[in-house]
Amino acid sequence: MDEKITEKIDDLTKEDELEILKKMCYIRDFEKELIKAFNNNCVHTPIYLSIGQEAISATISRFFKPDLIFGQHRGHSTYLAFGGDKVKIIDELLGMETGCCCGRGGSPPVQDENIGMVGHHGLIGENVPLAVGAALGDKSKKIYCVFGDGAAEEDYVFTSIGFALTHKLPVLFICEDNDLSILTKKCDRRNWELSDALKGIGMPSVDISDDPAEISHYINKFKDNLPAFINIRTCRHHWHTGVGVDNVPEQDRLELFKNKLINEGKRININEICENVNKEVKLLWQERLEKQ
C-alpha cells in the first residue's frame, strides 16, 4: 500500500453506517433477483454482477456527490448506489423499451441523466479518457470515474489520469480491484500497482480495503482536492460475466459489515433493516417481470 495505515480508522456515524448498509443490501438483493430472472430466461443479455463489491459504491455515494459519473461495465452497483432509477434499470435488463437505454444497452451501459451517469459502452477503461475529456470541457463539474484492475492496465487509462493531473481536473478515480481480469489473477498479469505508478507522477493515491470505514476516510480526505486515485481491494463473487460461481468467496464484505453493526449492539435491529430492503427489492422485480 502507498500509505501505511497504522491506526484503526472509523469516522462513520451510526447514520452513515445504516445508510451504507441499506445500499449494500439493496445492491445485493437486486442482483440476486437478477440472477433468478436470468436463470428463468427472462434476461437475454450478458450480465456483469457487482455482488461482493457493494461496499465501494455504497460508501462513496454517501460522501461524494459528483456532477457526472463514468461507471464501468460492471456498473449496477454504481447506478443503484448513486440513486439511479430503480425501475428503469430492471426494464433495461429485461430488454424493455422503458429501460434506461430503451432496452438497447443491457447490463454494461446502464445510465441515468438525473444522477449524471454516463453509460459505459463495454470496452474496459475507455470511460477514463471520456471522464477526463468531460472534466476538461467543463472544469466546474466534479466527476466520479470508476474502473477495474484489468482496465487499469489499458494504456489509455494511465495516460488519461496523467493528463487529468497535468490540467488539475476534478476527477475522483476509483479502481475496484477484485484481483481478477476474467479469471486471470493480477500477479500473473503485472508486477506493479497503479497506485504506486500514479504516486510516482505526483497523483494523490492510496491502496485500501473495501471496509466502508476506510473508504469513507479517504473519500473525505481527497474529495475536495481532486484529482485523486483510490485503489480499493474487493472480492467479486461471481464470474466476470454471467451468474456462475467457481469457489466460495474469500470474503463477503456485506456479511462482515452487517456483523460489525450487530456486534456493536445498538438498539437498532440490523436484520430487520436488511429484510425490509429485501422485501422492497423482491416486490419491485416482481412488478417489472409481470410487465415484461
Next chain:
Amino acid sequence: MARTLGETIREIIRIHLEENNGIIMGQCLSAVGWVNNTIPDTKNIVELCMTDVAGGGIAAGAAIVGRRPILVLRFQDFVFLNSSMLVNFAAKRKDIFQKSCPVFIRSLATEGPGVGPVHSGVFHNIFMHMPGFRVVAPMTPLEYEKIWKEFMENDDPMYVSEHRISFNQTEEMKNIIHDDSKITIYGISSARLNVLEAYEILKNQGIKCNVIHLCNLKPLILTDEVLKPLIKTKLGMVVDPCFEICGASESVAYNLMKKTKMFVCALGAEDRSVGASVKYLNTTPATSKIVDKVKKLVGEKEGK
C-alpha cells in the same frame, strides 16, 4: 484576394473558439506551422499529450459536456490508434444511449516522396463503414463552410477527410456536364484535382467526360445532379485516394451502379504498402492513370 481553404478553416475555428466556447485539441497544434497555418493562436486550444489511444476519448468526453470539440489528427494514419472511443462511443452514443456526442474530427492527409508508409494514408472509407458518422472530404472554401454548418446544425460526429494539397485552393470546383460525354467521372478528395487535369487531357484527345465532385461521402446523397449524367453516359468511374480494395471508390461505385444499373468502375490506391522513395509511391491515382483508365473503359464500351 480570394480566401484560401486553409484561411477559411482557420477563420471557422477562430470563431468557434472565441465566440462559441468551442475547444480544439490535438498533438503539437501550436508547433511548427500551426497545422499548416489552419489553427489560430487564440484561446481554448488544448495540447494533448502524445496519447494517440486516449485522444479520441478525451475529445468525446468534451463533446458530452457540450463543447463541440475539434480533434485534429495531423496524419490520417494515426486514426487507427485514435479511433476506438470515436467509433465505439461517440458514433454509437445516439443509438445505444439516445444522446449525442458531436466531435469534429479533422483528419489530415498528405502524400509525396519521403512521406512514407505511415504518414501518407487516406482513410475516410473506414469511417464510412461505421454507423453513426457523417463523412466528408471538402476541398474548397465554400465546401468547408457548408460541412461546418452541417456539423453545427446536427449532432453526429463528423469525420472530415482533409488533404494538405487543398489548403491553398481558392476556387470552387463546379461539376462539368456535356451532352456528348463518353463517361462520368466522380472525384473524391485529392483525386478531384487529378480528375480535372485528366479531363483537360482527354478533352484535347477528343474524349469528353462529365466530372462530378463528391464532398459528402456519408450519407451519400445521390441526387439527380449526381445520377443523371451517369444514366446518360451509361459508364462511370469513381476516383479516390483511399486504397481501392474495400475503399470509398468501390463503395460509391457500387451505390451508383445499384441506383442506375449502369457500369461504374472504381479507381483508388493500389493494394500494397507505400514506400518512402519515389518508385514506391502509392497514393492518389495519378492523372496519367486516370487518363489511361478512361480510354480503356471508353474503348471497351465502344467495342474498340
